[in-house]
Structures are given as C-alpha cells and as structure tokens.
Amino acid sequence: MNAEIIAVGSELLLGQIANTNAKFISTQLSELGINVFYHTAVGDNAGRLKDVIEIAESRSDLIIFSGGLGPTKDDLTKETIANHLGVPLVFDNVALTYIEEYFSQRGRGMTENNRKQALVLEGSKVLANHHGMAPGMILEQNGRTYILLPGPPKEIEPMFQFEVKPKLAALLNDGGVIVSHVLRFYGIGEAELEVQVQDILDNQSNPTVAPLASDGEVTLRITAKANSENEAWDLIKTKESEILNIVGEYHYGNNDDSLASKTVEMLLHNKLTISAAESLTAGLFQSELAEIPGVSNTLVGGVVTYTEQAKVNQLGIEKSFLDEFGIVSSECAAAMASKVRQKFGTDIGIGLTGAAGPEPHDGQAAGTIWIGFSIGDSEPITRKLQLSGMRNTNRIRAVKLAFSYLMRLLHEKGYEKL
DSSP, rough: OOOEEEEEOOOHHTTTSOOHHHHHHHHHHHHTTTTEEEEEEESOOOHHHHHHHHHHHHTTTTTEESOOOOOSSSHHHHHHHHHHHTTTTEHHHHHHHHHHHHHHHHTOOOOOOOOOOGGGEEEEEEESSSSSOOOOOEEETTEEEEEEEEHHHHHHHHHHHIIIIHHHHHHHHOOEEEEEEEEEESSSSSHHHHHTTTTHHOOOOEEEEEEEEEEEEEEEEEEESSHHHHHHHHHHHHHHHHHHHGGGGEEEEEEEOOOOHHHHHHHHHTTEEEEEETTTTTTHHHHHHHTTTTGTTTTTEEEEEOOOHHHHHHHHOOOHHHHHHHHSSHHHHHEEEEHHHHTTOSEEEEEEEESSSSOBTTOOOEEEEEEEEEEESSOOOEEEEEOOOOOHHHHHHHHHHHHHHHHHHHHTTTOOOO
C-alpha cells in the first residue's frame, strides 16, 4: 500500500504553522509498513484541492487528508471530496449529539455552522473525536482508501492512534496483527549504527528494521506481521536480541522512553537523590527531569549559576579558584557538582559549564563543554564535550549527554539499570 498525505490549510502555505501532522502520520504509517511517497500541502481552495486529489489518485492507494473539517466557510475538505467522488454528505447523529452536548454543558448557544462538523461522507466508517468536535472518516472506493482527519494535533494524534491505526492494520494483514517496537540509542551516530547492523538491514524480511535519527538520538524500529500479537512479539524479541548483541552498549530505552525518563527511573529504583548546578544550560537539565512524573522523589533542587559571580555567591566556589582554572574547565565542573551536592544534601550532584557558542567563552572555543558528576563521597568525575552545533543545539546535546553519562557511571558503580 502506497500512501500520500494531503494537508489542507492556507496557514501552512503562509508559514504560520508547521505541518507537524504529516510527520506524525508518516511515522505511524512506517510502523505499519506502509510506504509514504508524497506529502502535499494545499490552501483552502476547492479547485486546487480537487487538482491535488486527482494527482494523488494517479499514484497512491491510500490518501490521508488532515484539516478542513471545521465549521467555517474555508473548511471545505469533506465537501470537495464528496463532490469529487459523487458521495453525499449526511449527518452522523452520534457526532451531532456530542457537539450539541458540548455547547449545552458549557452554557453556550450553538451556532448553526457548528452542525456542519457532524456531516460525514455517506457509507464511510466514522472516527470518533474524543478531543474535539469534527469526527474523522474512512471511505473505500474504486480500490482506494480515503481517510479524513481533523487538523489540530491534539485531535488528530489520538484519533490516528486509537481509531485509524487498528483499522489499517486489519486491512493490511487480513485479520492478523502488525506490531512495532522501537529501540532507542544514544552515543552513536546514525551512520555508524547503520554500518554496525548493515547485515541485519540488508537481509530483513519479517520483521523489518528501519533506522531513524532525531535530535542527536538514533532509533531502530522493528515491525513484525503475524497472525497473533504473541507471535509478532516472538519475532520482535528475536530480532531485538540480534541487534543488541551488536550495539547493546548504546541502547538506553524503548518506544516512548527518553534519556530523562530512563534517568529518573534509574534514580528512583536505586533510591538516589540528585541536584544540579547549571551554567550554559540555565536550568534545562532540571527542566527535562521535571517533565517526568514522580521526579519529586529524586530531584531535590538546583541552581542556575550563569555568571562567575553566581558561582561564587550561590555555590561558594572561591574566586581565586575560578581565576586559576577558568569557568570552562574540568575543575570548575567538578567543583560545581560537589558544591551543589553538598548544598542540597543529595546523593548526586551535576555541574554543567561551557561555551555554548557561537562565540568563544573564557578563552575556550565555542562548543567546549564540561560536565561534572559528584556521586556520594567519591572524587568527582568530569566529561569533556567538543560540540559543533548551533548554540541551543549544543545546550540540548549537553543535557542529553549528561543523562547518558550519568546512567553509565551509576551502572559502573553497581547501581541497577532497568
């Protein structure tokens, strides 16, 4: 099955919003083994949308539309498709009742144009929208499948995950199942990872293995087709073991895991507390941790010591010490880690300092970063990075590397890594 994604909305062409829906849908389709060969964006114009549909029909069996299902006059996706396919629009009573109740519960009058959102293509499978008003729909006609989805990401993402994906899987696999499992790696580049597992990539059939790089991380998605979920998982686990035997040292988690979530998981499991002193990252390390539920049981606190004076005042590092070794140095990172651990009484202290760029700082080249780790009463350990990205990219990578190094150091010290 070859798919095409058509995003509808003039705001996309004007650059007012990014087409994140296409990225999301493509990722989901790749898990199902569906090829996506084209992304198209078209404005709120019936004529141009009709042209785009005709082109898509000439080259794709699955056409997915996002946007243009709302109540206003420029929301014309389903009307245009209905006219093109010769299929009437009819009211879906379940959707209409939901919309009416939405306004009633909020004590607001419902304008007539909101009824339009409950119109669906006659004969289509209606997709419930639990996070908005306009339902989605799936229609099969003339050997093609047309899927219409709302535009807001908070609506389209759960609708695709829970409504569309299972139906596509069943359609593709004749009642069987398709299961995907993502392995996450850090500390190895996409090109190097591919070289390491090249034999696996060259000889894949079922399950398939697909690499993907994002924000300095690399993933391998394993997708298996089988008659049952248990059978699919058996195939996945066999392939996973084969992969991890080669590049397991870089593997940190699976699926929706992040470096921050796995760090928190390890800290909680080992009943360890942590604090951080941040210079170039200005609180980003702690912010990433704070996104993880339950982190209050491990993250005690921290300080942002962006300037030399802040390092003196907030952490008690002697100015003469900083004058001798410099702010961007192994010694400074180690001192920051030790001082913040003592200040907050935690098991672990982290210190991040460096020259984020684009200009040199403290006599050090842009991208020079030091991370200090103070774990218990042991001597602090430091790691030097020499990054070459843009300023904020360097800050993000420094935080991710801090998580990665910390998990490795704790594992080396005998703490369990889940």
